[in-house]
Each structure stands twice: as C-alpha cells, then as structure tokens.
Amino acid sequence: QVQLVESGGGLVKPGGSLRLSCAASGFTFSDYYMSWIRQAPGKGLEWVSYISSSGSTIYYADSVKGRFTISRDNAKNSLYLQMNSLRAEDTAVYYCARSLAAALCELDYWGQGTLVTVSS
Amino acid sequence: SYELTQPPSVSVSLGQMARITCSGEALPKKYAYWYQQKPGQFPVLVIYKDSERPSGIPERFSGSSSGTIVTLTISGVQAEDEADYYCLSADSSGTYGVFGGGTKLTVL
Numbered sequence: 001q002v003q004l005v006e007s008g009g010g011l012v013k014p015g016g017s018l019r020l021s022c023a024a025s026g027f028t029f030s031d032y033y034m035s036w037i038r039q040a041p042g043k044g045l046e047w048v049s050y051i052s053s054s055g056s057t058i059y060y061a062d063s064v065k066g067r068f069t070i071s072r073d074n075a076k077n078s079l080y081l082q083m084n085s086l087r088a089e090d091t092a093v094y095y096c097a098r099s100l101a102a103a104l105c106e107l108d109y110w111g112q113g114t115l116v117t118v119s120s
Numbered sequence: 121s122y123e124l125t126q127p128p129s130v131s132v133s134l135g136q137m138a139r140i141t142c143s144g145e146a147l148p149k150k151y152a153y154w155y156q157q158k159p160g161q162f163p164v165l166v167i168y169k170d171s172e173r174p175s176g177i178p179e180r181f182s183g184s185s186s187g188t189i190v191t192l193t194i195s196g197v198q199a200e201d202e203a204d205y206y207c208l209s210a211d212s213s214g215t216y217g218v219f220g221g222g223t224k225l226t227v228l
Binding site (some may be wrong): 037044045046047050059061062095103104105106107108110111112113 | 206
C-alpha cells in the first residue's frame, strides 16, 4: 500500500534551518511528481513547492522562494525540503503528497505531516 | 497571483444537501479538485477533475462546473461529513496550484 512518511520537524529559532524528509513506499516513486504543502495552526492549506519526477522542474511559492530548496532521491524513494532563514510565519504542519505530471493538482496520497515550529 | 474563493462556512441539517462553491478565473480552462480535512487529519481527495469521484468516496459526494464556479455537493449529509473542504486548481498556465481558503461545513 502507498505510504508517505514525513520526518524532521521540530522547534527551531528564527533564522535557523531544518531539513524535512518524506519516505515513500508502495509505489514507483520515480513516476510521480512530489509536493510539500503546509498548514499553519488554524489556517488553510498552502502549496509550498513541487518537484517533477526527474527533478528537472521545480516550483516554489513566493513566500518561500530563495529560502527553501526541494530535492528528491529516486534511488532512495525520498523527498526532501531544506528550509533556511526560517521565520515565525513558517510555523506549520508540513505534508508531502504525490501526483502525476498530467494532473498536478490530483494529490491522491498524503503523508500524516510533520510539525515545524519557529520560535525563540 | 491567482486566487480561488470559497465561502468560509456552510451549515446544513443532517440528511439535507450541502453545496460548497469555489470561484476562480481559470476554472473554465482548468480542472478543480476537492479535499476533505477532518480535525487533526491530513486532507483526503474527494473529487478530481471537476466531477470524478475516487474509489472509496461515498456516492453522496459529487462535483460540477459552470464557467468560473465549481461546486462540491454532498447529498444526504451525514454527521461524519462535518469537516473543512478545500478546492484546488492550477493557474491559467498550469505552472502551479492554488488552494481556496477552505470552507468549514457544519452539520446541524
């Protein structure tokens, strides 16, 4: 069965860095686009970043551009999000999700999420 | 930047029909997707490509599209349908996806 398991969240000070991981199993990881979506406490969903199946196409929301870097390792069935220069407003649950290239917005499987808290 | 607009809340009596709308300029050209999120849980896809229902999603969930507005309809609302619902669609170029602000469905 398809599984996406995020890890790496935690408490970090403003200006600090954190690296999130998403371990995938139960499907051919290299066939799928992968995304990071976040949800601030009590707020809605925000698409943070996505990466194509080969890694050649990458998108970042304006709110994280220049600070976050998405990457993937198809050999390890893993997705990553390197988050630098963290701000209080980056505090959120971060979810990874998969979709196909032909249907970018069809996020059919999600992980359970990992909480990132940016606070001094 | 592109925006999708949803009503913040919708209330419906148990067993009645609920309709949640989502409006956006690119919706005539781009498919909409609907996600259900219950408290403390990750979102679940309930409608894809405007009106298709994934396997395992009850038949009472349906979707429709008319111009710049897409609608999620829940017929015969059950207590377990109380949740937040988000629409998602791509901008006109298909470069990125945007979530609507979400609609809290309350079952009375």
